[in-house]
Amino acid sequence: MGLATHPEVVEAGCEALRKYGVHSATSRGRFGTNPPVLEVERRAAEFFGTEDAFYFGSGYAGNHILVSATADRMEAVLLDESSHYCVQEAARLPGVPVITFRHGDPEDLRRAAAPWGRVLVMADAVGPSDGSTAPVPEYLEVLKTREQAVLLLDDAHGFGVLGPDGRGLLDELGLWPQVNGGGPEDSDSRVCMVVCGTLAKALGGFGGIIPGTAAFVEKVRSSSHYFDGSSAPASAVAGSTAKALELVIRQPELRQRLQENIARLRGGLRDLGLNPPPGRTAHFGVALEKAETMRAIYEALKSKGILLPYIAAYSGIPPQGILRFAVFADHTPEQIDFLLSELRSLL
Ligand SMILES: Cc1ncc(COP(=O)(O)O)c(C=O)c1O
Structure with a gap:
């Protein structure tokens, strides 16, 4: 929140x-x-x-x-x-x-x-x-x-x-x-x-x-x-x-804003063909085929001030790891769009 x-x-x-x-x-x-x-x-x-x-x-x-x-x-x-x-x-x-x-x-x-x-x-x-x-x-x-x-x-x-x-x-x-x-x-x-x-x-x-x-x-x-x-x-x-x-x-509007941000991020990722898992959670993992690709995306985004962690090992994730998204109520629509446009250029 x-x-x-x-x-x-x-x-x-x-x-x-x-x-x-x-x-x-x-x-x-x-x-x-x-x-x-x-x-x-x-x-x-x-x-x-x-x-x-x-x-x-x-x-x-x-x-x-x-x-x-x-x-x-x-x-x-x-x-x-x-x-x-x-x-x-x-x-x-x-x-x-x-x-x-x-x-x-x-x-x-x-x-x-x-x-x-x-x-x-x-x-x-x-x-x-x-x-x-x-x-x-x-x-x-x-x-x-x-x-x-x-x-x-x-x-x-x-x-x-x-x-x-x-x-x-x-x-x-x-x-x-x-x-x-x-x-x-x-x-x-x-x-x-x-x-x-x-x-x-x-x-x-x-x-x-x-x-x-x-x-x-x-x-x-x-x-x-x-x-x-x-x-x-x-x-x-x-x-x-x-x-x-x-x-x-x-302030129920905090949850409202969180839901809007979740929908914006999930929708944007779907447009990029990244297929977030179904549901309305504020965090989720997306697995690409290769660990190196995900690690490179994590590093490239970090250099732009965006933290999209590459998680190599944790309970319940596939062997190649995941990119783990987490969106907050105080993220602005511009910040979410910035992440999406940077991701687009990296895929
Ligand atoms: C499913 C689950 N339960 C419990 C915890 C731990 O909660 P806390 O940080 O309050 O100890 C986590 C933390 O990531 C979690 O994912």
Whole structure:
């Protein structure tokens, strides 16, 4: 959302630092919950339309925390093969077999799920490198025949970007009310949907977030030792993050501008024949045939003041690597057009 250097965001961080010091020097479970941390949780709950939210130091830990809260008595973890590192690592925590299925492939998930009754399925809601989105309705269809299933999605890249209220992929799919404890009381569905994400990308702050019903968030806080065993987020970080959330809520035009920039960039790339992956994410990868060509484009654009990283290795990318696009709300149409015209001359 282009908020990282916003003067109000910077000032709120400075003010919190002056008032509360670097941090409370203790965990949330002791005396670590200072006012800016609570303010982030209050603002996050407002943005996500939930009763509560758990705010912690890094989105990377979100899967770890949710696994602790939801993986009890699971027989197997079924893992999208292209998941982010943090999803892959958290998948091993329950200590049960981890079976991978092909990226975004519900039929392969069906194969992987077949021998098991109670399964935890883990994937990125939005692929961190390529911007692909998980086929959630198809996954739910496959999982409804299991004795019990938890679908755990990391929506670090969807939060703030996708959906009518910017709550991520599940908001875009109309499934948000069923997430993180929100399923209807009388539902006979055996699939429980849980999601975590970060405030450090589109939402302009820093740290991990798990919004949900009061009961769900309480369960999350008490099942993982993170609440009791890790320092609360630093005061300046929390102060800035709370302000960034306030601006996102107060200024819906920021998301509107982001969506316009996404459409302009994706449309321009299609005109160049570059075929960005389908969807409306603000970041995505484009793979050209040769790594050398992509590296040369990265270097040439860098010399013009444009950062279009060539990523050679990361979870979920093809062997030759990708050019990774990321567009912000504060990019101007002229900047996007400049990138497109420079790219045209290099292709
Ligand atoms: C899918 C996914 N989850 C989590 C993270 C980490 O979030 P944070 O930077 O808040 O630790 C990333 C970072 O790129 C990510 O892509």
